[in-house]
Amino acid sequence: MTLDTIRTKLRGLYLGTTVKAIRFQVAMAVIDLAIIIFFLLGPYLGNGRSYLIADYTIAFIIACELAARILVATDFKRWLLRPMTWVDIVVLGTLLFPQQLSNFAFLRAFRIWSLGQSKAFAMLMKRAGCGEWEDVIKAVINFITFLFLVTGFVYATFFYHDVGITGFVDALYFTVATITTTGFGDITLPGTLGKLTSIVTMIFGISLFVRLAQTIIRPHKVAFPCPQCGLQRHDYDAVHCKACGHILNIPDEGT
Numbered sequence: 701m702t703l704d705t706i707r708t709k710l711r712g713l714y715l716g717t718t719v720k721a722i723r724f725q726v727a728m729a730v731i732d733l734a735i736i737i738f739f740l741l742g743p744y745l746g747n748g749r750s751y752l753i754a755d756y757t758i759a760f761i762i763a764c765e766l767a768a769r770i771l772v773a774t775d776f777k778r779w780l781l782r783p784m785t786w787v788d789i790v791v792l793g794t795l796l797f798p799q800q801l802s803n804f805a806f807l808r809a810f811r812i813w814s815l816g817q818s819k820a821f822a823m824l825m826k827r828a829g830c831g832e833w834e835d836v837i838k839a840v841i842n843f844i845t846f847l848f849l850v851t852g853f854v855y856a857t858f859f860y861h862d863v864g865i866t867g868f869v870d871a872l873y874f875t876v877a878t879i880t881t882t883g884f885g886d887i888t889l890p891g892t893l894g895k896l897t898s899i900v901t902m903i904f905g906i907s908l909f910v911r912l913a914q915t916i917i918r919p920h921k922v923a924f925p926c927p928q929c930g931l932q933r934h935d936y937d938a939v940h941c942k943a944c945g946h947i948l949n950i951p952d953e954g955t
Contacts, residue, residue: 707771714768758795790804839912846904851871853897854874854889855867858890879901
């Protein structure tokens, strides 16, 4: 099998919308979830042999995926400048040097967010008959991703070596209290890094939380085919079709 053949097959799996490609992408999402679970179980596994075996196995999987994505990329420089590439490189580095670096495997949650934005995900929603809920499902994925990323960072930086599940629960509790601006003050992050983390979480968290809550409660797009051009989705208060300008008569919530 030639290199070009391998590259073509990999592109079909990573970028395609066929049933086989969607199954492959879902399988990769499952692997990402397994990596995140490993991150959460880190304090229980300690630094023994079982931890190192799992750690280096995951590092090998990520290294293979990076190599596959290099083959898929049409422009190596552009691929190298993508944020997701550096996320994988950072995660790989923390796994290769577990004693020297904190475990930042939680960053793999970005991969799940990326899958939620892909064309394959939209295709999967339509095939499952959930097309009209696509915006809501994406909003939920975005919110959970942001919540977990902040919680993961707080957990890895400030609570990772706490005994049991207490550390992660404290990190989650702090994140939710900060995002919602409740601010009980019973759990605070120490030092300058802690204050900066709190500031960034409040600034981005509250705006994202409100935005996503609005999307979940009242989606900004509704399924209403345009009688003239057939465009399937429109703003809930649209008067004219954005594609052809045809006058729409979208029923409101009271009708």
